[in-house]
Amino acid sequence: MKTRTILLCATALGLGCHLPASAQEVDSSEPVIEDGGSVIVVTGARLRAQVDTDQAPILELNEEDIAAYGAGSIADLVDAVSSQTGSSRGRGGGRPVFLVNGMEVSSFREFRSYPPEAIRKVEVLPEEVAQKFGYPPDRRVMNFILKDNFSSREIEAEFEAPDRGGYWRNEQEATLLRIADGGRLNVNLEIEDSSGLTEGERGVIQASEPEPGAPDQAFFRSLVADTWNAEVTANWSKAFLDSGSSLSLNGTYERSESLSLSGLDPLQDYRVLTRENRSDTVSSGASYNRPLGNFRLSLTGDGTLSFGETQIDRRGASGFDLAEVETKAFVSKANLQGRVLSLPAGDVSASFAAGFDWKRIDSADTRSDVDFGLVRRRLSTGTNVTVPIAERDGAWGKIGDLSLGLRAGVENLSDFGTIGDYSVGLTWGVTRKLTLAATHIGSEAAPSLSQLGSPRVDNFNVPVFDFATGESVLATIVSGGNPDLLAETQRDWKFSANWELPEIEDARLSLEYIRNRSRDVTSSFPLLTPAIEAAFPDRVSRDADGTLLAIDQRPVTFAETAAERLVIGLTKSGSFGKAKVQEEGAGRRGGGGPPMMMGRGGDGKGRYFVNLNHTIELENSVLIAPGLPRLDLLDGGATSGYGLSRNTSTLEAGFFREGKGLRISGRYTGPSDVGTDQNRLRFGSLATLDLRVFADLGQLFEKEDGVLDDLRLSLKVDNLFDGRRKVTDVNGDTPLSYQPFLIDPTGRYLGIDIRKMF
Numbered sequence: 001m002k003t004r005t006i007l008l009c010a011t012a013l014g015l016g017c018h019l020p021a022s023a024q025e026v027d028s029s030e031p032v033i034e035d036g037g038s039v040i041v042v043t044g045a046r047l048r049a050q051v052d053t054d055q056a057p058i059l060e061l062n063e064e065d066i067a068a069y070g071a072g073s074i075a076d077l078v079d080a081v082s083s084q085t086g087s088s089r090g091r092g093g094g095r096p097v098f099l100v101n102g103m104e105v106s107s108f109r110e111f112r113s114y115p116p117e118a119i120r121k122v123e124v125l126p127e128e129v130a131q132k133f134g135y136p137p138d139r140r141v142m143n144f145i146l147k148d149n150f151s152s153r154e155i156e157a158e159f160e161a162p163d164r165g166g167y168w169r170n171e172q173e174a175t176l177l178r179i180a181d182g183g184r185l186n187v188n189l190e191i192e193d194s195s196g197l198t199e200g201e202r203g204v205i206q207a208s209e210p211e212p213g214a215p216d217q218a219f220f221r222s223l224v225a226d227t228w229n230a231e232v233t234a235n236w237s238k239a240f241l242d243s244g245s246s247l248s249l250n251g252t253y254e255r256s257e258s259l260s261l262s263g264l265d266p267l268q269d270y271r272v273l274t275r276e277n278r279s280d281t282v283s284s285g286a287s288y289n290r291p292l293g294n295f296r297l298s299l300t301g302d303g304t305l306s307f308g309e310t311q312i313d314r315r316g317a318s319g320f321d322l323a324e325v326e327t328k329a330f331v332s333k334a335n336l337q338g339r340v341l342s343l344p345a346g347d348v349s350a351s352f353a354a355g356f357d358w359k360r361i362d363s364a365d366t367r368s369d370v371d372f373g374l375v376r377r378r379l380s381t382g383t384n385v386t387v388p389i390a391e392r393d394g395a396w397g398k399i400g401d402l403s404l405g406l407r408a409g410v411e412n413l414s415d416f417g418t419i420g421d422y423s424v425g426l427t428w429g430v431t432r433k434l435t436l437a438a439t440h441i442g443s444e445a446a447p448s449l450s451q452l453g454s455p456r457v458d459n460f461n462v463p464v465f466d467f468a469t470g471e472s473v474l475a476t477i478v479s480g481g482n483p484d485l486l487a488e489t490q491r492d493w494k495f496s497a498n499w500e501l502p503e504i505e506d507a508r509l510s511l512e513y514i515r516n517r518s519r520d521v522t523s524s525f526p527l528l529t530p531a532i533e534a535a536f537p538d539r540v541s542r543d544a545d546g547t548l549l550a551i552d553q554r555p556v557t558f559a560e561t562a563a564e565r566l567v568i569g570l571t572k573s574g575s576f577g578k579a580k581v582q583e584e585g586a587g588r589r590g591g592g593g594p595p596m597m598m599g600r601g602g603d604g605k606g607r608y609f610v611n612l613n614h615t616i617e618l619e620n621s622v623l624i625a626p627g628l629p630r631l632d633l634l635d636g637g638a639t640s641g642y643g644l645s646r647n648t649s650t651l652e653a654g655f656f657r658e659g660k661g662l663r664i665s666g667r668y669t670g671p672s673d674v675g676t677d678q679n680r681l682r683f684g685s686l687a688t689l690d691l692r693v694f695a696d697l698g699q700l701f702e703k704e705d706g707v708l709d710d711l712r713l714s715l716k717v718d719n720l721f722d723g724r725r726k727v728t729d730v731n732g733d734t735p736l737s738y739q740p741f742l743i744d745p746t747g748r749y750l751g752i753d754i755r756k757m758f
Contacts, residue, residue, distance in 0.1 A: 049101040049145040051125060052349075053132065054386070054403050054427045056435040056498040058140065058510060058569070059084045059124040064607040065573055066116045068656035070663050070694040070714060072156055072755050073175070074119070074144065075112040080663070083613045083650040084124050084140075088512045088567040089441075089492060091138040097130045099143040103246075104133045104335065106300040107285055110235045110250045111144070113175050113188035115152055115757065121145040126496065128425055128439060131384040131407045133298075134335040134353025136421050137441055150179040153758040160751035163722075166201045167224055169194040182239035182246075189232045196226035198261065202741035207463060207474050215264060220272050221461060222260040223745035229256045245290035254281035263461035263474075267316045273460060276311040295338030304329035304359075315460055321366045323455040329359040344395035345402075346388035353409075355380040363455035363481075374453040374483070375414065382409030382421075392429065401429030405439075415452075416487050419444035433500040441492045447485040447522045451555045456480035463737035466548045467529050467679045470729065472736035476550040486520040486557050510569040518561045521622075525553035526639035529675055531631060535624040560623040560630075566616045573609040577657060580604030606657030614649045636673050642683050642725070643672030654692075659699030665690040669725070681735070684726040692716045694753075710757040718749035 059081060071077040078085065078095070085096045098105045105111070122144055127137040154175040161168040171192040178185045199206075200219030210216055237248035262273040287300045306327040313320045337351035357378035364371045384407040390396035405425040412418045421443035428436045459477045466473055493515040501507040525539065526532050528551055533540050541550040620633040631637030633644040647670035654663035672683045694714040703709055724747065727738035734740075741747075 049143075050121070050123060051099065051102055051129060051132075051141065051143050053125065053129050054388075054401060054429065054435075055126050055129050055437070056429075056500070056508075057123050057125055058498070058508075059122075059571055059611070061122040063120060064575070064656070065609055066119055066122065068607045068609055068654050068661055068663070069116070070654070070656070070661045070692055071116050072714075072753065073112065073173075074114045074116060075108075077116050077119075077122070078108075078112075078142070080652060080665075081122075081124065081611070083652065084569070084571070084611060085142055087127055087139055088565070088615075089127060089138055089494060089514055090516055090563060090565070091490065091492070094139060096124070096140040096142040097133055097135055099133075099141060101145055102143055103289055103296075104298050104300070106287060106302055106331075106333070107250065107283075109233060109252055109283065110248070110285070111186070113173075113190075113233065114146075114177055114186065115154055115175065117152065117757075118146055118150045118177060118179060119144055120147050126437070126498075127494075128405060128423075128427070128437065131405065131423065132337060132349075132351050132386075134333060134351060134355075134382055134384075136382075136409065136443060137407070137423055137425075137439065138443075146179060146184075148179070150177065152177050154755065156753065156755040158751060158753045160716075160749060162746050163748040163750050166745075167195040167197040182241060184235065184237045186235040187233070190230070192227075192229045194224070194227045196222055196259065196261070197224035197745055199223055199741075202745055204739055204741050205736055207472050207736050211266070214266065215270055217263045217461070220261045221263050223741065225258045225260040227256070227258045229254065231255075243290060245288065248285075248287045250283070250285040252281070252283040254283075255279070256281070262313070262459065265313075265315050268318065271313070273313040273315060274311075275313070275459070277308075279306075279308050281306065292336070293338070294340075295336050298333075298335045298337075300333045300335075302329075302331040304331075310455075310457055312458065323365045323457055324363060325455055326362045327360070327449075329357070331355070331357045340385075343388055345391040346394070348388070349386045351384045353380075353382045353384075359449055361449045361453040363453055365455045367458075368456065372453055372455065372481075372483075374449050376449055377414040378411055380409065380411040382407065392432070399428075400431065401427075403427050413446055416446045419446060419487055433502055435498045437494075437496045437498075439494045441490070441494070443490045445488045445490060445522075447487075447555070450481060451522060452481050452483050452485060454479070454481035456554075463742060464528070464548060464551065465681070465735045465737040467675050468533065468548070469546065470679050470735075472738075473548050475548050478550065478552040478554060480554050482554045482556070484557075485522050485555060488521050489519040491517045504572065506574050507572040508570070510567075512567040512569075514563075514565050514567070516561070516563040519559065521558040521561045522555055523558055523639060525551070525556055526622075527641050527643075527674060529638060530679075531629070531637070532624070535628055558622050559625050561621070563620045564618040565620075566618060568614045568616075570612045571610070573607070575605040575607055576655070577604070577606045604658065606655055608655035609653065611652040612649070613651075614647070617644060617646045620644055634672075636675055636680065638674040643674040643681075645670040645672045645683075645685075659696030661694050663692040663694075665692075678730070680730055681738070682728050684728075686723055686725040688718075688723050689720045690716070690718045691720050707756075712753075712755045712757075714751075714753040714755070716749075716751040716753070718751075719744075719747055722748040 066077065069077055069080045071080055095108060098108055100111060125141040127140055129141045130139050131137055156173045158171040173190045176187045198219050199221045200216055202223060204218055206218055231252065231254040233252040235250045237246065239246040256279045258277045260275050262275055264270040265273055285302060289296065289298045304327060308325045310323040311320050333353065333355040335351060335353045339347040340350045341348040360375045362373045387404045389404060390399040390402040392401050405427065407423040409421045410418065423439060423441040425437060425439035430436060457479050461474045462477045463472055464475045494512065496512045499509045501509060528540065536556065539552040542548055617634060622631045622633060622637065622639060633639065634646055649668040651666035654661060666689050668687045669685060671685045674681045692714060694712055697711045697713055698704065698709040701708055724740040724744050727734055729735055
């Protein structure tokens, strides 16, 4: 059976007009070394491609900082700083709003394969800044400022596997990038292959013993699916200096395949039950930007056409069932932003956004006689206004910098009617280093069409812990869409402080308090505790003896949710070692070669960084339905398979010097409890540490030509100490469905990456 997904996406990259070299050559962090050895540091300079906002950045990275991450592409860099780019509000859940040279982009795929060496600076800005570009404040903003001139050809190969074996993954990638004369051309080819892993290869204990003479089911149940993916992308963009406008085009093709095993069918001579997925994806996009007086207009569009199939072997009968999904979509957006009025404290800035989206999902399943179809048309408009009230060096200067932000938006959905959103916020620059902000957000959100209309899929022989009996069983899990979901109402408060520490160079402390309140919340089906089964009795099937047979895990609607959290962040970066005195032009490419490859050039000092984030859940509760008791997710209640931890932390740290670097990534998840006192599960805390070591072999062996030139070798170890979360019941035993290798079949994971740039 063939699952083909043809996805036609008009990726609109909001490309800003090309900035003159004289404007972009200013770098506030790069020291200049004279022949006499004295260092002149340029401070206070600002790149014109930076975002003009009163909000203090959460994170800033210059070229040396970026090199310290050892990333092979912009996509790798985004993953490395994900703890700083995720929204603390707990809404949205997607990637940040991406900007290139301060201009909006509609698709990350257009520049995700660029090498990090093409970047001059990265800014991560809070959610409030997203409103300037026509988005609600539920995602942070990440701005990539590119170099004016850059050229590279790159090939990269990766091989990874757990230290205990069982399966492997490899990836090959080739990338071409040219940035010159206001234009960019990028072509990228990527192939990824991963083998499968079964429960038998990890010694997973089965819920029931096999019949005499029957094969062991464990060797026919997948822990990791066998997958293969290939993708080719081409991007072109051009800035027209005479008009200040820019145009961008993009195209992508992707092929994906996967195969997983669902056990044996004893009614069909122990036939292996499989599930196969195949997909084809084609994407394309375009965007146009130009100045209009004091404003800048950005037009973006995105179109999608996809067809997908899932083949599921029948249980108890020969043949297979087929679930098909066809999706057609078009997304367009216009955003006009600029200054509308001058006040004593500064200019009033505003943005006006309008959009039209259309999406259709058609699904069919051979297990049902009814085909399912959904169509959604979405008309949207929104306005954001920022009003300066006081300016430190101007009107009401004793107050500091104070501004008021207002936003209102309306959406009309053909299948839900009219919904809206609004926000009101104050930003107060108490000092040049301390910024306080308070924001109130109200919005309504409709379920996605996939939540409403995905086809039903039955997954057989899935290990499940049954809280009613305290035992693990093999049950059928049903997934798909639910057409009866409601629109969600959200009301949030956010208070934040961003402090550039006065006595510590390049150190920043951030504090955020978030209060969420929601009604009619769409959620994936929660963990089947007794309280959940009582609320959704029609979603659970049992036999006459009470043995759990099946769970319908299609999305549900909760009456209310409430959450409060405190997020603490600390970032610190700097240099170490002595500066090298170089001759003019040393360490940089001549001719048309790529400048400053692999961190070459600069002053020879090392660079380090530390990013630490800690989240404390103060409250998190769910009301399933009126009249039922409220579930405290911090005290036994659960909507996910592992409960909710009160404390979580992330750490990113590393250093880099003369082509050699080390990066450490740490994660901590605190303990949690799920269930009642009679059948309570305890999820222990988990701390993991990932390690990445990398070196430019050309610099290491002082080779500036030949094979070693611009050749980087990276070694990585994920989960260095092979940690796994321990789950125990009231007797201190581990339920079969929470065996360590079912939770994490990989454990310690080793990898090698070779990257060559020309």
